[in-house]
Amino acid sequence: MNNAPKQALISVSDKTGVVDFARELTQLGFHILSTGGTARALREAGIHVTDVSDYTGFPEILHGRVKTLHPKVAGGLLGVPSDPEHAAQMTKHGIPAIQIVAVNLYPFQQTIARPDASFADAIENIDIGGPTMLRAAAKNHGSVAVVTDPADYPVVIREWKEHGAVTAATRFLLARKVFAHTAAYDGAISNYLSARGPGGEKMEGHGESLHLSFQRVQELRYGENPHQTAAFYREPGRPSGLAAMEQLHGKELSYNNLLDIDSAWRLTLEFDAPTAVIIKHNNPCGAASAADITAAYVTARECDSVSAFGGVVGLNRVVTLDAAKELSSTFLEAIAAPDFEPAALELIEKKKNIRVIRMGQDTRAVPGQDYRRVMGGLLVQSWDSGRINPRECRVVTKRQPTEEEWKAMEFAWRVAKHVKSNAIVFATGAKTLGVGAGQMSRIDSTRIAVMKAPADQLKGCAAASDAFFPFRDGLDALAAAGARAVIQPGGSVRDEEVIAAADEHGIAMVFTGMRHFRH
Secondary structure (H helix, E strand, O other): OOOOOEEEEEEOOOOOOHHHHHHHHHHOOEEEEEOHHHHHHHHHOOOOOEEHHHHHOOOOEOOOOEOOOOHHHHHHHHOOOOOHHHHHHHHHOOOOOOOEEEEOOOOHHHHHHOOOOOHHHHHHOOOOHHHHHHHHHHHOOOOOEEEOOHHHHHHHHHHHHHHOOOOHHHHHHHHHHHHHHHHHHHHHHHHHHHOEOOOOOEOOOOOOOOOOOOEEEEEEOOOOOOOOOEEEEEOOOOOOHHHHOEEEEOOOOOHHHHHHHHHHHHHHOOOOOOEEEEEEOOEEEEEEEOOOHHHHHHHHHHHOHHHHOOEEEEEOOOEOHHHHHHHHOOOEEEEEEOOEOHHHHHHHOOOOOOEEEEOOOOOOOOOOEEEEEEOOEEEEEEOOOOOOOHHHOEEOOOOOOOHHHHHHHHHHHHHHOOOOOOOEEEEOOOEEEEEEOOOOOHHHHHHHHHHHOOHHHOOOOEEEEOOOOOOHHHHHHHHHHOOOEEEEOOOOOOHHHHHHHHHHHOOEEEEOOOOOOOO
């Protein structure tokens, strides 16, 4: 066995970098075993390859479903050459050791993500031999280096060149990645099947089991409070939102920073015009749209200049030098934007601690599910991606809204969706005037929104409520503050009473039929 050749088994769906990897291994004296399309790709690149079917003496069968499930492969992966009994058995049965394995799996997740993917397509893309080889090699990481990620190919080559082997520490890290990879793969299959009936039909509701797989992005200094530990994990697939962000400057991001940046970014994506929002404790204290991003930020800041101090800013346009001058004039915790002009970034960087976050060009895609941990379990719901056109909603009052009121209601409604319940938002067509958030009664949220708003600006404004008014007192308070148009979901047993109150005050009111609670 000591004279046996060094062997590497390579069988990959993702062929990124595999030709260079195999060529380097060949130059290091490895004999390459491979299958199917991988073998063809390596041969076309001039690399000598032995098909696994020739190596085992057993042909691929059942349209390739059976090709690596063979004792000569499994034994080569699981055998421990340093164990005398293993070595004796491997010699007796003619099973050379396999020192390196490079395998990645059939693209199950990518297949089911296709809108036209059938149930049969999904089933056919459940890999069997791949996970078996990966788990075998990872279990035997004391003797085998196993690679699932093409990014790790250079590490394996470098260490073999430097040490004549892959180090034990690296073999362990690679094995750890394997079990995370196969667990995520099996979890995706389980989630898919749990949501379907015996004929592959998609069932209503949620699956009977749920397996989550997230990858750590970074450790955080602490959680919401210093005595709590925390980390940020991203979900698999193409990064978006916070998972796609890049910190360009400033102090380390905290747990609370990330919550506020997420809230800011999601709210900015509600708007097409240049828009700035300022988040404080996970609620918007100011939001504004304007002809340019500088004017939008200045207006948003003026909505509640006291609360804006120490806030997190989200902008949906590239930050210009003019915008940077305004941003730098206020103490802020973080700024998140698609990008920053070089001169703008240079100016902002003069503030040592402010966190500058490049979000990139977000696709506005939202996750399919929203998760929240509770003691002893997990709450799951579909993401609140509901959007409505207020002009297509039902006007329930005698007076119809004016054009200016339609615009103001639409702006207020978009912001209210991102305010903690109970939520009341006063707004014009381009900015918030007062925000009342997170109170135990809707009338209290209304009073806070009135308190926050400049009294001389509320006359003639619009107001949005994230849920219906249970009594007319909330509507009366809006009218007393100066609101002339109100947008709300409707659905209270006292709707007629509230509508009558609106008519008494000459208010135009719209029912959306959609609620936006945010607990």
